[in-house]
Each structure stands twice: as structure tokens, then as C-alpha cells.
Amino acid sequence: MNLFELTLRLKGFPIAEAKKRLQEIQAIPEKEYETYVYKLREDIFRYHLRENPSYKTFAGTSAFETWEAIPVLQKSDLQRPLAERLSNGFSEKNSYVNKTSGSSGHPFIFAKDKFTHALTWATILNRYGWHDLDFSTSLEARFYGIPLDAKGYRKERLKDKLSNRYRFPIFDLSDAKMEDFLQVFRKRKFDYINGYTSSVVLFAKYLHSRDLHLKDICPSLRYCIVTSEMLFENDKKLLETTFGVPVINEYGASELDLIAFTNADNDFIVNSETLFVEILDEHNKPVANGFPGRIIITSLYNRAHPMIRYDIGDLGILAPESTLKKPILQQLIGRTNDIARLPSGKTVPGLTFYYVTKSVIEDDGNVKEFIIEQTALDTFLIRYVSERELTLVEIDVIKRALFDYLENDLNLLFNRVAMLDRSSRGKLKQFISTF
Numbered sequence: 001m002n003l004f005e006l007t008l009r010l011k012g013f014p015i016a017e018a019k020k021r022l023q024e025i026q027a028i029p030e031k032e033y034e035t036y037v038y039k040l041r042e043d044i045f046r047y048h049l050r051e052n053p054s055y056k057t058f059a060g061t062s063a064f065e066t067w068e069a070i071p072v073l074q075k076s077d078l079q080r081p082l083a084e085r086l087s088n089g090f091s092e093k094n095s096y097v098n099k100t101s102g103s104s105g106h107p108f109i110f111a112k113d114k115f116t117h118a119l120t121w122a123t124i125l126n127r128y129g130w131h132d133l134d135f136s137t138s139l140e141a142r143f144y145g146i147p148l149d150a151k152g153y154r155k156e157r158l159k160d161k162l163s164n165r166y167r168f169p170i171f172d173l174s175d176a177k178m179e180d181f182l183q184v185f186r187k188r189k190f191d192y193i194n195g196y197t198s199s200v201v202l203f204a205k206y207l208h209s210r211d212l213h214l215k216d217i218c219p220s221l222r223y224c225i226v227t228s229e230m231l232f233e234n235d236k237k238l239l240e241t242t243f244g245v246p247v248i249n250e251y252g253a254s255e256l257d258l259i260a261f262t263n264a265d266n267d268f269i270v271n272s273e274t275l276f277v278e279i280l281d282e283h284n285k286p287v288a289n290g291f292p293g294r295i296i297i298t299s300l301y302n303r304a305h306p307m308i309r310y311d312i313g314d315l316g317i318l319a320p321e322s323t324l325k326k327p328i329l330q331q332l333i334g335r336t337n338d339i340a341r342l343p344s345g346k347t348v349p350g351l352t353f354y355y356v357t358k359s360v361i362e363d364d365g366n367v368k369e370f371i372i373e374q375t376a377l378d379t380f381l382i383r384y385v386s387e388r389e390l391t392l393v394e395i396d397v398i399k400r401a402l403f404d405y406l407e408n409d410l411n412l413l414f415n416r417v418a419m420l421d422r423s424s425r426g427k428l429k430q431f432i433s434t435f
Contacts, residue, residue: 002136007162008121013096018118022126025273033272033325038067040300041276045070048306052087054080055306072284072296073310075108082109082305090304100255110255113304119274120257127261131223131248133192139220140165141185143195143203145422166190170199171422178206182217189220193243197229198369198428204235204242205368215244225250228427230334232358251332253312256299260329270318270327274300277327278309279318290320292333340433343378344407350431353380356405360397366390371420374433379411389416 008015028036048055058077064070078085082092096117099109112120125135142165146156160167166188168181181203193200207214215221224243227250239247249268251260259277260270270277279293280286287293295314299307319330340350353372361367361384370384382398384390390398399412422428 002134004135004163008118013114013118013121015118015121018115018122019125022119022122022273028325030323030325033323037272037276037300037324041067041298044298044300044303044306045308047303048087048308051089051303052085052306054085055087055308059308068284068286070309072280073306073308075311075313078108078110082111085305086111087304087306095304098254100253108255111305112302116274116299116302116304119301123258123271123274127250127258130261130263133223135163138164138191139189141188141190141193141195142167143170143193143199144168145170145196145427165194168195170196173199173202173419175206178203182207182212185214185218185221188218190218191220192223192225192245193221194225194227196427197226197231197235198430200224200226201235201239202369204239208238208242213242213244221245223248227252230332230430232355234358251329253297256297256307256310256312259295259297259312260332267319268329268332270322270329272325272327276300277318279316289318289322290330292317292331340374340380340431341377341435342407343409346407348406350374350433352406353402354430356401357382357398360401361394369420369428371429372431374431374435376411376435378409379413379435381413381415383415383417383420385418385420386416390414 005015025036049059050056058073059071082097086092086095090111090113092111095111095113097109097111128135128138140163142160144167146167146169147153156167166184168184204214221243223245224239225248226239231247231249236247236249246266248262249260250258250262251268252258257274258271259275260268263269276298278286278296278298279289279291280296281293292315295312295316297307297310297312299310313335315333315335317330317333319328322328334350339347340353341347350372357370357372361370366388367384367386367390370382373381373383375381395412395414399410402410402412420428
């Protein structure tokens with residue numbers, strides 16, 4: 001057992017047993033997988049009806065004739081003291097307790113039983129193994145935030161050491177800091193990059209502006225893993241070209257598990273071992289594979305805290321060829337709560353503004369990154385970081401693109417800033433509505 005797994009074991013997380021269970025699940029034949037999934041989801045639902053007073057109150061009754069009749073759990077339903085939401089026999093002392101980042105607008109504290117948390121790590125280790133990456137031997141270049149308080153800072157640095165990673169704090173992403181990052185890559189033999197998408201993309205843009213290729217500077221580099229934020233196709237191409245390595249997309253939620261991960265065939269594979277993932281429409285009805293809908297997830301093992309038909313707040317599409325054992329996330333579209341309401345009465349995903357603007361705003365490499373904020377029904381503020389101010393002609397091109405795609409007579413404001421505000425964890429939210 002390596003140092004990382006030993007640390008999990010010493011903290012009370014049975015990683016060896018979890019890895020064994022994961023292997024058993026993966027050995028279940030496709031033809032028997034429906035039985036496995038349906039039994040587990042029924043078992044976990046019945047368990048929480050019996051052992052979790054809070055969930056029993058929420059669900060209302062155990063007389064559900066179909067799985068689809070079970071109510072969908074919203075994040076807002078969980079914004080109450082954790083002690084009121086734990087199942088019988090569980091407490092903060094005998095569970096894994098953490099809190100979500102709040103990027104959805106609904107932060108809350110959650111809990112997992114220790115075996116379920118060990119299963120989460122077993123799944124992550126398994127997925128990294130798809131690409132021959134090992135936590136104990138593969139050196140990670142980590143582009144993440146870090147707590148600024150002394151205790152939190154020391155804790156994260158210790159975790160970095162135990163996990164064989166070097167952290168690049170991303171609260172300062174100036175050119176001077178990027179140059180410091182580059183010098184570290186010249187000296188260390190990193191196996192892979194792992195970090196928030198926007199920060200890693202910004203580093204790639206810095207290299208691209210200097211006509212540098214990271215693989216030439218750090219020949220040991222083999223992969224780039226991006227997580228926590230949307231990965232757009234043109235950004236993926238930039239990363240692959242500038243870094244010179246394959247890009248792996250990771251999608252997860254701390255309160256649940258690793259949700260999807262890119263495999264060696266470049267398929268975005270959904271975790272079907274410990275999760276049951278549904279795609280539902282606005283009326284909570286299942287949509288067919290190949291069509292967009294809300295991503296609803298059931299944690300099949302967590303007994304400390306119910307995550308039954310949990311609306312994670314994202315929109316996505318399962319590929320038509322998906323099966324229960326091998327679901328493929330064809331597209332992750334964005335967050336359901338990022339909605340822009342327009343003067344005409346039309347409502348569109350907020351990321352629509354980001355997609356359209358992005359298609360024209362970054363063509364010449366001047367704009368490094370930007371966010372869009374809706375401040376009124378007809379007013380949108382675009383904050384951007386760039387080498388120079390956008391010209392009136394460039395602004396007009398952006399406006400015309402948005403008018404053509406959405407509607408006319410929108411009030412579009414542009415504000416050049418030195419740096420964009422990121423969350424306390426370093427995440428960048430591309431669309432914000434304060435209206």
C-alpha cells in the first residue's frame with residue numbers, strides 16, 4: 001500500500017476494501033448490470049426512508065409505484081443543519097464531512113459514510129489508471145486555489161506532499177506569475193497537469209503568445225487533466241497544441257463522486273459503478289439518449305446522507321449508444337441556474353452569451369479571459385482581461401453577433417480589468433446574473 005492509500009487507511013477510510021468492491025462491480029456482465037443498478041437504487045432509497053427521518057419527511061411516503069415517481073431532491077432542500085440530515089447511527093465524528101464550493105449558488109455541508117468516501121477514491125485511482133497515472137509515483141502540476149488562512153494553507157500543503165503534487169496557486173495569474181510557473185516546469189519532471197479549466201487555459205494562452213510548447217520545456221509531461229469548469233472545444237485544441245499532450249476532462253461533485261472521466265478512446269465515461277445518472281426534462285420526465293436535460297444523480301452507496309435523485313444543477317446529454325454499464329456523456333452543457341431573461345420574454349442559458357462572445361472575442365489572442373454579468377433585464381456587462389482595450393470596431397462585431405443570435409436592443413457594456421475575481425477556491429464563473 002502506497003503512502004496516499006496508507007493515509008486514507010489511517011484516517012479510517014477502508015480503501016483496500018473499496019478497491020476490491022469496485023473490481024467486483026466492474027466484473028458484472030453487461031446483461032446483469034440492470035439487475036445490479038436497479039437493486040442498489042431500490043436498496044438505498046428504502047434504507048433512507050427507514051433510517052433517515054429528514055428524507056422520510058421529504059419523500060412523504062414509501063408507496064412509490066415507479067422509480068420516476070420518487071421526488072427530485074434540490075440543493076435548496078439540503079440547506080439546513082447537517083445534524084438534521086444524517087441517517088440514524090451517523091454523526092459528524094463517524095462520517096466524512098465536507099462542504100460544496102457554492103459555485104451553483106447553493107452551498108451546503110454534506111456527509112458520506114467512510115466506505116462511500118473510500119469508494120470515491122477507489123474510482124478516482126481507477127480512472128487515473130486508465131492513463132497509467134499513479135498518485136504515488138506520477139508527479140502532478142496542480143493548478144488550484146489554496147486556503148489563505150494559516151491552518152488551511154498548511155493542511156493543503158501537507159496534502160500536496162502526501163499526494164506527490166506541486167501546487168501552482170491561481171489567485172494571481174499575471175504574466176509575471178506565469179513566467180514563474182514556466183520556470184518550475186523547466187526544473188521539475190511533471191507527469192501531468194491537473195487544474196481548473198480556465199486557469200490551465202490561461203497558462204496555455206501565455207505559452208502560445210510566446211510561441212512556446214510545454215512538451216519541449218518539460219519532456220516528461222504526458223497528460224493534462226482539466227476539471228470543475230466548462231471545457232470548450234477550441235480551448236481543448238489550444239491545450240493539446242500548446243502543451244503537446246492529450247487532454248482529459250474530469251467532471252465531479254464533492255457531495256457525490258467522480259461523475260465522468262475521459263478514457264483512452266476519448267469517450268467521456270460516466271461513473272456507473274457507484275452512481276445512477278438520469279437525464280430529465282423540466283417536468284422531471286426522462287429524456288431519450290441524445291437529447292439534453294437536467295443531470296439527476298443517485299449515490300448508490302452513501303448511507304450517511306441521502307442523495308436520491310439529486311439535481312446537481314447541470315445540463316447534459318447522454319450519447320445514443322450509452323448503456324447502463326457504459327453511459328457516455330456526449331456533452332456537458334452548463335448550469336441550469338445560469339439563466340438569462342431577455343426583454344422579449346425569451347429565456348436562454350447564460351452560457352449562450354459566453355459561447356457567442358467567445359467565438360469572436362478571442363480570435364486575435366488579445367483577450368485572455370472574460371466573464372459576462374447580467375445586471376438588468378436588458379443589460380449585460382462584459383468584464384475582460386486583455387493586452388489592450390477592445391476597439392469600437394471589435395465591440396461592434398461582438399454586439400452584432402449577440403444581436404443576431406439572441407435579440408436586438410440589448411445594452412452591452414464592456415469593462416477592461418487587470419484581473420477577474422475568482423471564488424475563494426479559484427474557480428471562475430463564466431456567467432453571473434445579479435438581476
